[in-house]
Amino acid sequence: EAQVTQNPRYLITVTGKKLTVTCSQNMNHEYMSWYRQDPGLGLRQIYYSMNVEVTDKGDVPEGYKVSRKEKRNFPLILESPSPNQTSLYFCASSLAAYNEQFFGPGTRLTVL
Amino acid sequence: KNQVEQSPQSLIILEGKNCTLQCNYTVSPFSNLRWYKQDTGRGPVSLTIMTFSENTKSNGRYTATLDADTKQSSLHITASQLSDSASYICVVSAYNNAGNMLTFGGGTRLMVKP
Numbered sequence: 001e002a003q004v005t006q007n008p009r010y011l012i013t014v015t016g017k018k019l020t021v022t023c024s025q026n027m028n029h030e031y032m033s034w035y036r037q038d039p040g041l042g043l044r045q046i047y048y049s050m051n052v053e054v055t056d057k058g059d060v061p062e063g064y065k066v067s068r069k070e071k072r073n074f075p076l077i078l079e080s081p082s083p084n085q086t087s088l089y090f091c092a093s094s095l096a097a098y099n100e101q102f103f104g105p106g107t108r109l110t111v112l
Numbered sequence: 113k114n115q116v117e118q119s120p121q122s123l124i125i126l127e128g129k130n131c132t133l134q135c136n137y138t139v140s141p142f143s144n145l146r147w148y149k150q151d152t153g154r155g156p157v158s159l160t161i162m163t164f165s166e167n168t169k170s171n172g173r174y175t176a177t178l179d180a181d182t183k184q185s186s187l188h189i190t191a192s193q194l195s196d197s198a199s200y201i202c203v204v205s206a207y208n209n210a211g212n213m214l215t216f217g218g219g220t221r222l223m224v225k226p
Binding site for chain 2: 004033042043044045092097098102104106
């Protein structure tokens, strides 16, 4: 089944404790992206990747890191999480940026 | 700066009624425009895509229109059902030297009541 998977789905952590949210797609898509969604603010792009080893900042990259060492995986790294990073995070992939994006199920992160 | 604005922010309608959601954009140069449906707590799912040359496209009870001159799009939902309750997001793609860039609207939250 073609899909985008994210792990974990739910995470409660404390300020400053490094964490990684994994994202994997099995559709051989070149474009992958991370978004955060907060009440009243809609989806905001954190980072995106046009292809392997190519990543770029989105609208709200501060406090996040990503890597794209292989086509199928695009992990989101929070080196020192803070409470303002409490949010719902979505990973998405597509053949190219202008194609239909397929979204993962979301990761609900709470930073205490 | 590229922007996508959606209206209304929220809408409540009765089951069986029609409604129209609006999307205005100032994205250039335009590549395409997509409407996504997002159920609460789940990832968005694409409903339709509109390219520069297309005026209307339908997907079941959903009909999207595009006026590239006025940079406006609408999503019309016919004979609404309870399952239409969701957020609807307009996403516009633009070309640049790095490839295609995406600009997201803030979404319209639709609630269909019995």
